[in-house]
Amino acid sequence: MKDEFAFIQSLLPKKQYHRSLIKGIGDDAALFHHGDEYDTVVCVDTLVENIHFKRCTMLPAHIGYKALAVNLSDIAAMGGIPNYYLVSIAVPKKGWKDCEVKEIYDGMNELAERFKVDLIGGDTVSSNQELVITVTAIGTVAKGRRLFRQNSKSGDVVFVTDFLGASAAGLSLLLEHGMNYPYAKEQRELIEQHQKPNPQIKAGLLLVNMGVRAALNDISDGIASEANELAEASGKTIVLDYGKIPKHPALGSFSNKEIEDFVLYGGEDFQLIGTANKKNWDQIQSAFHEANIKITEIGYVKNGEPKVYLLKNHSPFILDKRGYNHFRKNE
Amino acid sequence: MKDEFAFIQSLLPKKQYHRSLIKGIGDDAALFHHGDEYDTVVCVDTLVENIHFKRCTMLPAHIGYKALAVNLSDIAAMGGIPNYYLVSIAVPKKGWKDCEVKEIYDGMNELAERFKVDLIGGDTVSSNQELVITVTAIGTVAKGRRLFRQNSKSGDVVFVTDFLGASAAGLSLLLEHGMNYPYAKEQRELIEQHQKPNPQIKAGLLLVNMGVRAALNDISDGIASEANELAEASGKTIVLDYGKIPKHPALGSFSNKEIEDFVLYGGEDFQLIGTANKKNWDQIQSAFHEANIKITEIGYVKNGEPKVYLLKNHSPFILDKRGYNHFRKNE
Structure with missing residues (x-):
């Protein structure tokens, strides 16, 4: 696939049959009307062996944990509460023991228990070469409280939750040394963020419950x-200040160049990036402080072309969408 | 996977968090409470290249059509109306052109338009070797009208919709001669049933709207x-009469042995098998006759061990679950 973004554009349905649909393709998850109090949010994500994970970097339980976390993160980015999930798994006829596949489910279950999500269905099939796991997650969002990517307005604060760069740094360590290396405490912290990322469900809910206008996106890529997705969906320019982006404190042993790569392009942190009305910013900071969730102002939104500028050493340059290409360097 | 059924049993969640869940793992689809009038039904199914389809037997559009049909059939077996679907597709880096992937979506869209189902989301990723497509379908079922597999009772009529055996016969032709062979009209009919099966949405709805107690299962395997799944879910014995099972009329050129294999074990017909109260049988037949959907009595339910007996030439033998193993003979 040369350009996933353009390809998805070409698939956009030309008509819509159901008026209950609020948001289809083009955000972290789809949203449709449910009852009087809630809307339903649903998303699906796939992890492919040797593309999204390697067996030398992830135990089966990590694969399961992450396959569900990716989806819960999409629900977080819609301000939703996850309720249910379904798992479709294609297992190669050789190379995977039944007990290892069971461990994948155990990994999902560990995260599911934390967020009280029920496994309600799925499909188990064979594949010839690679394990492919697809999780569908279903949740609810308080009616009318929608944290769409298109909500950004000029003057908004751009913010991010927690720290960035840990997952990509953890992966680089795993690819260099494998899983059984005697890692230092800080390195283990980075690896943990890669293998068992934490979806920011509570952060999304905080914003929804405050009732403020906010645009939100999860940082998978x-x-x-x-940031470019937010800019494009909202038709605004986003300006980020590299100095303000919170780099994970355990990144100290990496070079500045590596840290920049991890922080800007290293995906799978599953933090949330968003924008909110400047006048609500103090209130948002207080609420996050009270909930003990780190949130940091890293830039602002202005009218202009849907582009992202990064200020670094006081010079702006265009931050393109390059994103994160799984294992590209290693192939 | 040695035994998918046993494996799925081992995955059954030990607790359930959401009281809104009506039916989790163990039926054609999961069901949970929605608003006052409807419940939500959701299912997921995966097709894997060279396991569930081969490029020499299916055009890209057929693959898409079937990937959605498989899911709509699950919704049919719950008596539901499909509303939405999400598609996750893993495309090999080599061997598939973007235009062919687009054709897969076109195939889905053809079926989606017929049943007014909206594509609302998904995921597009790379794979190394095989194309894997996972469809999640979401629908609604009138509140309280549940055609679960466990509903069978002693004395019930066992019925099946339309004809059986066509899809497997179509596949055997395709595997022998490929797609470009000058097939006779009847052969093309069998092939069409394999490449573009018709989910029996209307049949499921008819039963739901009549408000009769019925157990229902779609014939994918x-x-x-x-039939064994119905027997096990209901804890009853099912007796089928081979002579009464409606064989597809285009099967005439195959041997009796082949026809038996196609009809009993050849999956992917996506017809519905079910059981219903004998006292409602005349009413059901009339309703189906009026809707121009063929429905045939093929056996009965009785108290006893959860097994299936097949009467053939007046002798009963145990019909085991052997089911349909995709391409097993050809590997």
């Missing part, structure tokens, strides 16, 4: 890519 | 397998 790197902040460069996700 | 062959009637032998699906």
Whole structure:
């Protein structure tokens, strides 16, 4: 696939049959009317062996944990509460033991228990070469409280939750040394972020419950890519200040160049990037402080072309969508 | 996977968080409470290249059509109306052109338009070797009208919709002669049933709208397998009469042995097998006759071990779950 974004554009349905549909293709998850209090949010994500994970970097339980986390992160980016998930798994006829496949489900279950999500269905099939796992997650969003990517307005604060760069740094360590290396404590922290990322469900809910206008996107492909998605969906220019982006404190042993790569283009941090009305910013900061979730102002939105500018050493340059290409360097 | 059924049993969640869940793992689709009038039904199915389809037997559009049909058939077996679908597709880096992937979506769209189903989301990723397509379908079922597999009772009529055996016969022709052979009209009919199966949405709805108690299952893995699922879910014995099972009229050129294999074990007919109260049988037949959907009595339910007996030439034998193993003979 040369350009996934253009390809998805070409698939956009030309008509819509159901008036209950609020948001189809083009955000983190789809949204449709449910009852009087809630809307339903649904998303699906696939992890492919040797594309999204390698067996030398992830235990089966990590693969399961992450396959569900990716989806819960999409629900977080819509401000939703996850309720259910379905798992479709294609397992190669050789190379995977039944007990290892069971461990994949155990990994999902560990995360599901934390967020009280029920496994309600799925499909188990054979494949010839690679394990492919697809998770569908279904949740609810309070009616009318929609944190769409298109909500950004000129003057908004751009923010990000927690720290960036940990997952990509963890992956680089795993690819260099494998899983059984005697890692230092800080390195293990980075690896943990890669193998068992934490979807920011509570952060999305906080914003929904405050009732503020906000645009939100989860950082699965790197902040460069996700900031561009916000800019494009909202038709605005986003300006980010590299100095303000919170780099994970355990990145200290990497070079500045590596840290920049991890922070800007290293995906799978599953933090949330968003924009909110400047006048709500103090209130948002207080609420996040009270909930003990780190949130940082990293830039602003202005009228202009849907592009992202990065200020670095006081010089702006265009931050393109390059994003994160899984294992590209290693192939 | 040695035994998918046993494996799925081992995955059954030990607890359930959401009281809104009506039916989780163990039927054609999951069901949960929605608003006052409807429940939501959701299912997911995966097709894997060289396992569920080969490029020499299916055009890209057929692959898409079938990937959605498989899911709509699951919704049919719950008596539901499909509303939405999401598509996750893993496309090999080599061997598939973008225009061919687009044709897969066109194939889905053809069926989606017929049943007014909206594509609302998905994921597009790379794979190394095989194309894997996973469709999640979401629909609604009138509140309380549930055609679960476990609903069978002693004395019930066992019925099947339309004809059986066409899809497997079509596949055997395609595997022998390929897609460009000058097939006779009857052969083309069988091939069409394999490449573009028709989910029996209307049949499921008819039963729901009549408000009769019925158990229902769609025939994705062959009637032998699906009848056993009904027997197990309901804890009853099912007796089928081979002579009464409607064989597809275009099967005439095959041997009796082949026809038996296609009809009993040849999956992917996507007809519905079900059981219903004997006292409603005349009413059901009339309703189906009026709707121009063929429905045939093929056996009965009785108390006893959860097994299926097949009467053939007046002798009963146990019909095991052998089902349909895709391409097993050819590998």
